[in-house]
Amino acid sequence: MLEAKQLQKRFQDKTALDKLNLKVEPGEIYALLGPNGAGKTTTINLFLGFLTPDGGEALVDGISVAADPVAARRKIAYIPEQVALYPRFSGVENLEYFSRLGGGRHSRAELHALLERAGLKSDAAERMVGTYSKGMRQKVGIALALATGAKALLLDEPTSGLDPAASHEFSRLLRQLAGEKVAILMATHDLFRAREDATRVGILLKGRIASEYHRDEFQSRDLEKLYLERLGA
Amino acid sequence: MSLFQLELRLMFRERAVLALLALFVLSLGYGIANGLELAERQRKEADALIIESSQFNKQVRDALERQALDPRQAMGSGHLALLPPPGFAVLSGGQADLLPSHERIILWRTEDPSEGKIGLANPTQLLTGRFDLAFVLIWLFPLFLLALIYDLCAGDRESGTLRLALSRGIGAWKLLGVRVLARGTPMTALALGAVLFAALLGGEGLSLPVWIATGVVLAYGLFWCAVALLSNCFTRTAAAAATVAGAAWVIFVMVIPTLLNVVVESAHPMPSRAELVAKLREASGDAERRSNELINTFYKDHPELAPPGMQADMLQRRLAVQEEIGRAMDPIYKEFDTELADQQQVVERWRFASPAIAAYEALSDLAGTGYWRHRAFRDQVAAFKDAVFEFYSPKFHKRQPLVKADIPMLPSFAFREEESAAVQGRTLSAMAGILALALLCLAPCALRLSRGASGKLVS
Numbered sequence: 001m002l003e004a005k006q007l008q009k010r011f012q013d014k015t016a017l018d019k020l021n022l023k024v025e026p027g028e029i030y031a032l033l034g035p036n037g038a039g040k041t042t043t044i045n046l047f048l049g050f051l052t053p054d055g056g057e058a059l060v061d062g063i064s065v066a067a068d069p070v071a072a073r074r075k076i077a078y079i080p081e082q083v084a085l086y087p088r089f090s091g092v093e094n095l096e097y098f099s100r101l102g103g104g105r106h107s108r109a110e111l112h113a114l115l116e117r118a119g120l121k122s123d124a125a126e127r128m129v130g131t132y133s134k135g136m137r138q139k140v141g142i143a144l145a146l147a148t149g150a151k152a153l154l155l156d157e158p159t160s161g162l163d164p165a166a167s168h169e170f171s172r173l174l175r176q177l178a179g180e181k182v183a184i185l186m187a188t189h190d191l192f193r194a195r196e197d198a199t200r201v202g203i204l205l206k207g208r209i210a211s212e213y214h215r216d217e218f219q220s221r222d223l224e225k226l227y228l229e230r231l232g233a
Numbered sequence: 234m235s236l237f238q239l240e241l242r243l244m245f246r247e248r249a250v251l252a253l254l255a256l257f258v259l260s261l262g263y264g265i266a267n268g269l270e271l272a273e274r275q276r277k278e279a280d281a282l283i284i285e286s287s288q289f290n291k292q293v294r295d296a297l298e299r300q301a302l303d304p305r306q307a308m309g310s311g312h313l314a315l316l317p318p319p320g321f322a323v324l325s326g327g328q329a330d331l332l333p334s335h336e337r338i339i340l341w342r343t344e345d346p347s348e349g350k351i352g353l354a355n356p357t358q359l360l361t362g363r364f365d366l367a368f369v370l371i372w373l374f375p376l377f378l379l380a381l382i383y384d385l386c387a388g389d390r391e392s393g394t395l396r397l398a399l400s401r402g403i404g405a406w407k408l409l410g411v412r413v414l415a416r417g418t419p420m421t422a423l424a425l426g427a428v429l430f431a432a433l434l435g436g437e438g439l440s441l442p443v444w445i446a447t448g449v450v451l452a453y454g455l456f457w458c459a460v461a462l463l464s465n466c467f468t469r470t471a472a473a474a475a476t477v478a479g480a481a482w483v484i485f486v487m488v489i490p491t492l493l494n495v496v497v498e499s500a501h502p503m504p505s506r507a508e509l510v511a512k513l514r515e516a517s518g519d520a521e522r523r524s525n526e527l528i529n530t531f532y533k534d535h536p537e538l539a540p541p542g543m544q545a546d547m548l549q550r551r552l553a554v555q556e557e558i559g560r561a562m563d564p565i566y567k568e569f570d571t572e573l574a575d576q577q578q579v580v581e582r583w584r585f586a587s588p589a590i591a592a593y594e595a596l597s598d599l600a601g602t603g604y605w606r607h608r609a610f611r612d613q614v615a616a617f618k619d620a621v622f623e624f625y626s627p628k629f630h631k632r633q634p635l636v637k638a639d640i641p642m643l644p645s646f647a648f649r650e651e652e653s654a655a656v657q658g659r660t661l662s663a664m665a666g667i668l669a670l671a672l673l674c675l676a677p678c679a680l681r682l683s684r685g686a687s688g689k690l691v692s
Contacts, residue, residue: 075402097239100239
């Protein structure tokens with residue numbers, strides 16, 4: 001579903017991604033770990049078509065992002081670290097707006113049902129987003145993914161700043177989406193969530209996947225230790 | 234709900250938007266009220282002049298039906314040459330407050346320079362003039378419009394909303410296009426509505442010039458939308474986008490028209506008022522001193538007009554003096570007309586340096602208060618003066634009374650309007666020019682937002 005083939009990106013003289021190869025299948029949650037500057041956000045941006053690769057290609061459901069970014073984005077839902085919504089719109093209005101941008105048309109009742117599914121009650125959904133916590137915004141982001149029936153979900157530090165309960169709730173929703181055969185690529189520093197949720201973990205170092213572990217590997221071993229060892233700390 | 238409607242809803246969540254719209258409506262209303270007041274004043278003046286003139290003409294004709302009449306009596310306070318008030322004057326005062334809309338032709342009176350010509354100035358000066366509808370549309374409309382559209386995506390880029398929006402699979406062109414359309418529509422609709430409303434109130438009705446005026450205003454609005462798009466494509470923050478949009482307004486609405494005015498004044502300066510008055514006095518004094526010599530020379534040149542015994546009376550001397558003053562002043566008046574025409578030519582040539590100039594020129598033209606209609610009036614008045622002179626001069630000199638047979642030949646002025654096709658040609662070309670400027674602004678946006686490059690907007 002999500003595939004990076006020999007993906008390269010340079011910023012002036014700095015190599016951000018160095019022939020990255022990566023594949024996330026439907027139903028998989030792939031946690032991309034790595035220190036700051038390893039290339040995690042660059043990878044997400046290349047899948048979104050916000051950056052143009054210097055080599056290789058990013059594919060979403062077989063569509064080359066560089067060749068047709070709009071078509072590729074239609075298959076993706078994206079949840080950034082801070083889900084930036086319009087503060088003067090309510091949750092349901094934001095969902096309607098962003099869903100409409102992707103061509104979706106939903107009734108008010110359907111929008112409420114989607115938000116409810118994402119864990120946002122009706123009364124909260126009608127409140128202005130300016131009053132929302134970060135967790136509530138993330139839920140609107142999840143509802144957006146549900147609304148569009150996205151085949152792939154890109155997450156950039158999604159649990160950063162969430163309290164444990166919100167983080168737990170968020171993980172539950174992710175696993176639910178994975179159960180619906182959505183391919184999920186999650187760039188994160190949250191080793192605990194990665195261990196809990198991911199089906200595969202990749203450690204990105206200097207623009208390359210330095211190591212990759214399947215769930216049974218990092219479940220049986222200490223992920224933090226594996227990660228730190230790989231970093232040479 | 235469509236994306237357009239959602240964008241509108243989003244915009245109206247900002248309370249300041251309603252305040253801005255209300256303020257714009259007030260400005261438009263005030264502009265229309267001023268225009269109506271001017272149009273009404275012009276109409277009343279014209280009506281009074283027409284009534285007075287037709288009553289006097291009727292008296293003359295009635296008197297001629299009964300008996301012969303001294304031509305001085307027939308001339309009375311002068312033959313009236315009147316520029317009829319334009320039907321769409323409510324749109325723009327134009328040059329109406331600078332140029333005389335009527336003239337009384339009296340052969341023995343020295344022309345008073347304060348009545349007209351020296352008060353003329355080039356049309357761009359009028360950009361700083363009257364608070365009429367054209368002023369609101371040219372000066373304030375872009376400001377109000379930019380207040381709503383200056384931040385099409387720059388603020389969203391800062392907050393991160395743009396990333397989320399573009400990740401939804403919408404093209405940057407479409408997103409910004411729908412947004413500028415939604416945000417620009419209320420203000421533009423008010424501006425267009427004001428033009429139509431003014432036309433209905435002013436009695437012009439929904440004529441072709443009114444529709445062309447709405448086209449010009451629409452094109453002008455589109456130009457500013459293109460400016461907003463351009464600034465949003467190439468700036469990173471809302472503050473920077475606002476600065477660029479504000480600077481564009483200052484440059485296009487204030488700086489370029491002022492610079493053009495300076496250039497026009499420098500390249501084709503008008504004869505100075507003081508110089509004109511001094512020259513007139515000098516010519517009058519000289520002609521008065523030489524009145525005997527002038528009348529004698531005149532009768533030598535025109536023996537057929539000489540009265541019996543070559544004894545000229547006061548009026549005949551006055552005519553000879555006026556003719557001499559006219560001869561002396563003619564080059565200065567000609568210079569004035571030439572300079573004004575040259576100024577207008579420069580303005581015409583450079584009007585597309587700023588859409589404000591092109592739009593203002595077009596609106597004044599459509600309102601009937603622009604240069605060209607006044608120019609036609611002045612030309613026709615000059616021809617009328619000649620006709621009056623041709624008719625009366627022999628009678629004054631030969632001391633011939635007017636008789637009943639002269640009634641059909643009595644000079645009268647009827648303004649012939651310029652061909653409407655000429656006005657339409659000028660104004661439609663102005664509209665096309667403004668649209669071309671808008672496209673010029675959109676070209677770099679097209680490159681910036683082209684397929685695959687839209688990511689540059691968020692990064």
